[in-house]
Amino acid sequence: MLLHLAAFAAAAPSVASAQDGVSKATTHPSCFAASGDTRTSSQMASFSTRWTCEGGGWDASAPVSWIRFEKIDWQGETPPALFFTRISRFDEIELTAIDADGTTRSKTYSENQGRPIAAGPIFTLPLPAITDETRSVVARIAGPHSAPMVTEARLTTSTARTDWTVMQLLFLAMILGMLVTPLLFDINFYFVLRERFVVLHAYMALSMVLYVLFAGGLLPLFIPVSVSAMAIGASLSWAVGVAAAAFFFSAFVERGTLPPLVDRALRASGWWTLLVIGFASLQFDWSQSFDNTLYFISFVPVIAIYLAAIVVALVNGSRAARYVAAAWIPLILAASERLLRGLGVYAAPPSLDQLLFAALALEVVIVALGIASKYVAIRQDRDSARAEARMLENLSERDPLTGLLNRRALDDRFAALHRSGYETVALFDLDHFKQVNDTHGHEVGDKVLKVVGDVLNAEPDSVAVRLGGEEFLVLLSGTNAEIRVETLRQTIAVRVAREVDALNSILTASVGLIHVPLAGNPVADFGHIYRRADALLYEAKAGGRNLLASDTMHAQPPGSTVTAFAAQSAA
Template identity: 50%
Template sequence: MGRASFLRRVAALAALLATMFAMPSGASATHGDQAPLAAGPGAVRSAHPAFAPTCHAASGTDTTIRAMADQEAWTCDGSAPRADRPVAWLRFEAESWLGEERPRHFFTRIARHRSITFAALDADGTLRIRAFGEDEARPLVAGPVFDLPLPEIREETRALIARVERPHSVPLLSEARLIYDAEDAGWSSEEMMLLAMVIGMLILPLFFDLSFFVVLRERFVALHAGMVVAMMVYVLFAGGLVNVFWTMPVAIVSVVAPLAWAIGCGLSALFLAEFLERDAQSPFMRRLTIAAGLWTLAVPGFFAFQFHWSQPVDDRGYFLAMMPAAILTTFAIARAMMRGSRSARYLAVAWAPLILASIERALRGLGLYVGPSSLDQMLYVATAIEVIVMSLAIADRFLAIRRERDAALGEARMLEQLSSRDALTGLMNRRALESRFVELLAQGFDTFALVDLDRFKHVNDRHGHQVGDGALIACAAALGAAGDRDSVAARLGGEEFVVLLRGARTLERAENMRRSIPLRIASEVPGLGEPVTASMGVLELPRASAHALTFEDFYARADALMYEAKASGRNRMSYEKLTLFDSAPTGRAKAGAAGDNAGAAA
């Protein structure tokens, strides 16, 4: 994939992001003097107003509702409430709903808490109180919100006070609203449709990863599949889409979403360490990235469980513990891009929106500012973009790895050929022949012919080694000239060759090869002035007993026959045809005189 193709894909993804953010939404609608509904979880669900808290406060568990109703120590400057104290207080002043139908429901973002107590404060100081445990909260089917019924709010009611014990999340407090009807709470159909689209976009890359893992067997593919699963779970639970299918307790939904996100982020760092090319990161940086992944799995993963005893620290701890991995992965990608990493470019495109959206979500989670819950849509869209781009990246890496493996296999085959072939003649060498000898015997190659050029030292001494090499090459061509499946030629070393034969008329075929050697050398190596002949020792063994001899046995017997041919005047063949026996033979039966079978050279 070239640079232009890569840039075209980036542009297409940017267009997709712009299209998704351009989806219709009523997040900007306002109602009277109220804050925009996008500031709360039920922002775009209804034309009815949703009333935000006027003030907030925090205290220990010993502060009573009466004490809070009478005191003026409330924070009313629009800052984010605190979720690190045992009790958080929200105050809704009656001026916000004067002249309107009185609110009957309280709803907010799903998050862990121990209990929520409501007190309707009348002008004469009367308090009407209703309390609910965490298990009594009812998640809605549209969005990550739950609602609770309020105590009766009368015409003389001047304020509603909400006491939230052990709040584990700032959005639980900052996105709390009062509303007339529970049906008015939750997210819009467009927002829920976007969540469904994101889930659909995550399913196909998951199958894509699994298919690639079957072929590739690379750890980074399995890690990315784990990331996709974690992101799917996060979108289902954090977006409240799971409530469309199952009514889950608030305590479970509250834990599963941040836990899935911590797992996804931890696997992302581990994926980064495996996915980048080896030369794109130093060993130290790779170990540091793996450590960041394990840290994210362990520490934010622990805070995600939101135990009540850890409530003062788990909200901040969760988001702050995510920061090292975000900073480190950003640095690692930047370093890898500086080293020319192709994979790092994909990661930069895939993770930049996700990291930015995660930082924005962390800032809201830490209570550094109050923003609309619709900003969560950026995180879901960024998740979908990440999965799409990384699927393309994995496909690109798959092709690169396949090319590398093909090249490695080609090199291995070449090295294997070099190690098994004689460099001068191209024939099989002795090492290769010995390693395959048992297999060749089993295939029926039961005739062993040992060939040696006559007076070859004289050729080298008189004409030089270059001419001698030419004679060896011509000899090898003569022995391999048949080019059929019933003969195998090899060079043992020096001027010594072996031909294994099978089938009919093996002795005749071996003799024809021997006779062709002087003719081949004469035609291909001119200027010798005299023929270069060859002597041959041939051992023929019945196939049924061929397995009883080793290569060394064959070689020793054929070598003796070959020297017998040389002693008889050279340029001839001496052979022996053995009969069937049960054990290795100790003697030799002559089938005929060498001169009778081969004849002298002309």
């Protein structure tokens, strides 16, 4: 991108000095007006009372907005050749040069004739011929979808003499690079420690990358793009990024620091942004009279809710909220300034958007630090949980036959293990084990139980427990838990057949597996979970044994499903 911009800088004509007669880069409007869609440029030029020439006078909700430029503003300068303004949707723009004797020359352009250029969020249109007799230029904008399209309109001598300098574009490219970096970081981070807030932050970063490309006017450097695509892309990418921020903040702060009511309001504001503001971003022809006002006004309650959520989380001692506050408050201030300009409260050049882009860069740096801090904290918690799990293995609360933990060791620690990521509970029972004891004696039965204990204890990221008799329980963390449990179930039959010579038949196992996501079950009751797993085990037994029955625990549990696996013959 920097190479593209450097080439652009090299190709751009240098700004001439005052001695060359072209010291002014742009010509600002003298007056504004708004009307219905029936008046012509000649008619408007003759109605001086309809024009406002001292601040204000712009109205993006009217069918037609008018802008007048007087010759006195470029007197003694090279006559302007181009009209340019902020990218926004419109129906038609008519540019009329009016001479002293009343002669007019007009050019009319449709939306798809606008030419976005890499000089900020603007597009240009050629003016009709400007002569020494030209006294004014009138722009008639039919169906404008934003107030800044009127307030930020200018005339210029060439595309090299617009509001943004090459250095400002280079600064914008640097910000774009800063936005891409945390996006790559999020992707790598998610593979190490899968947390939902990482995905949401990646959505935010991607949306802001698109926003800078569209709203910063960088996209035309790489591909031809229409005015409508630039206008919709900028507003929609910002809305999506702001919506993702609500869900990110809800998932990022520590559990319990956002009261349920505040958390629901925060999530609702995210959906509001996505649906209502996202709709206004599309700028349909039939919504021209209100979509600009709807877009910006709808951000007001969103900003209030975001600020309130930050304050509440800070008061409740959230460390994560400190990073968010430092990152978002400058961004909210810059966005509020852009909101006021968008509503037409005052006029300012589009180069003021550099404040918003700089705030974006600051946001990604600070939030990236917050995510890194959260990453370290989560890893420490999980390492502590695993250390505690290893410590449990050295306690006296063990089954003397298999060396596995017993029920007593599990009861007091189940909730802590669940919070640390052990979200899958698998209840094993050996099929027809009573026949082993009755036929071969308890010595052979004990040997079988020891082999089963060895098999279950060898599974990484798990805690194996003997509950009593031929019943075992395994807690698992990590992914692919059901596949891992099924592998254990089949391995039991193979290992027992190989290591217990006295048996003359294959000993199989049945399993009831229940997945208990931490997100939906923050306070896990082991007794309830055990009963659910036992019911699934009964289903597996009733289905013919040598099966695995699985289910996921929800707030309102759905019916369980039984997954049957073909019995494996012993090696």
